[in-house]
Amino acid sequence: xxxxxFLQVYLIYGLIFIMFSYFAIKALIRTRNRISITLSLVFxxxxxxxxxxxxxxxxxxxxxxxxxxxxxxxxxCLGLINIYFFVELVSKSQASFPIWKQILIFVIYxxxxxxxxxxxxxxxxxxxxVPGIDGYNNRDTIDLDLGVPVWTTAFFLYGLILSQIVIIxxxxxxxxxxxxxxxxxxxxxxxxxTVIGMILMDAVIVGSFIFNWLNIPVGRxxxxxxxxxxxxxxxxxxxxxxxxxxx
Numbered sequence: 001x002x003x004x005x006f007l008q009v010y011l012i013y014g015l016i017f018i019m020f021s022y023f024a025i026k027a028l029i030r031t032r033n034r035i036s037i038t039l040s041l042v043f044x045x046x047x048x049x050x051x052x053x054x055x056x057x058x059x060x061x062x063x064x065x066x067x068x069x070x071x072x073x074x075x076x077c078l079g080l081i082n083i084y085f086f087v088e089l090v091s092k093s094q095a096s097f098p099i100w101k102q103i104l105i106f107v108i109y110x111x112x113x114x115x116x117x118x119x120x121x122x123x124x125x126x127x128x129x130v131p132g133i134d135g136y137n138n139r140d141t142i143d144l145d146l147g148v149p150v151w152t153t154a155f156f157l158y159g160l161i162l163s164q165i166v167i168i169x170x171x172x173x174x175x176x177x178x179x180x181x182x183x184x185x186x187x188x189x190x191x192x193x194t195v196i197g198m199i200l201m202d203a204v205i206v207g208s209f210i211f212n213w214l215n216i217p218v219g220r221x222x223x224x225x226x227x228x229x230x231x232x233x234x235x236x237x238x239x240x241x242x243x244x245x246x247x
Contacts, residue, residue: 027242041079049075053068065149077163083241152213190239193239197232197240
C-alpha cells in the first residue's frame with residue numbers, strides 16, 4: 001500500500017503536473033487574449049491542485065494533510081468549468097458571454113465546491129489500517145507510510161454529484177456543438193477529441209472519489225492504474241481545444 005501511494009504521489013502526479021503546466025504555458029505563449037487565458041486555466045487550476053497534493057504529502061503533517069487533500073479535490077474539479085467557458089467563447093461572440101458572467105459562474109462553482117471544507121470529518125487519513133491522528137503518530141516511517149485519505153459517505157456523495165453535474169453538462173454541450181459543425185468538419189473532429197478527453201478525465205476523478213470512499217487495497221491499486229488515463233485525457237483536451245480560439 002505504501003509503495004502504491006508513493007508511486008502515485010511523486011511519480012505519476014509529478015509527471016501530470018509537468019504535462020498540465022506545459023499545456024498551460026503553451027496556450028499562453030501562442031497568444032494572450034481572453035480565450036487563450038481561459039484555455040490555459042483548464043490546465044493551470046488542476047496543475048495547482050496536483051502541486052498541492054505533492055506538497056502536502058512532502059510536508060506531511062496530519063492537519064495539513066486533511067486541508068491539502070480537500071484543496072486538491074476542489075482545484076481538480078474547478079478546472080473543468082473552464083471548458084464550458086471556452087466553448088461558450090468560441091461558439092459565441094465575447095460580447096454575448098461577458099466576462100462578468102464568466103467570473104460569476106466561476107465564483108459560484110468555487111463556493112459550492114468549498115462546502116467540502118465544512119462537511120464534518122469528511123476526510124480522515126489512515127495509516128496501515130489505523131485511522132486518524134493515532135495512526136499518524138504510530139505509523140511506519142521507514143516503510144514510506146504516507147497514509148491514505150478515507151472519505152465519509154457525505155463527502156463522497158457531495159463531491160461526486162457536484163462534479164458529475166458539470167461533467168454531464170459539458171458533454172451535452174460539446175455534443176451539441178459537434179452536431180452543429182458536423183462530424184466531417186475540422187471543428188467536429190476536435191469536439192470528438194474533447195469529449196473523449198473529458199470522459200477519460202472524469203474516469204480519473206470518479207475513480208479517486210469511489211476508492212477513497214471504499215478504502216480497500218485492491219481499489220487503491222485500480223485507482224493507480226486508472227490514474228494513468230489522465231495523460232491521454234490531457235493530450236486529447238489540448239488537441240481538441242487549442243485551435244478553437246481562432247474561430
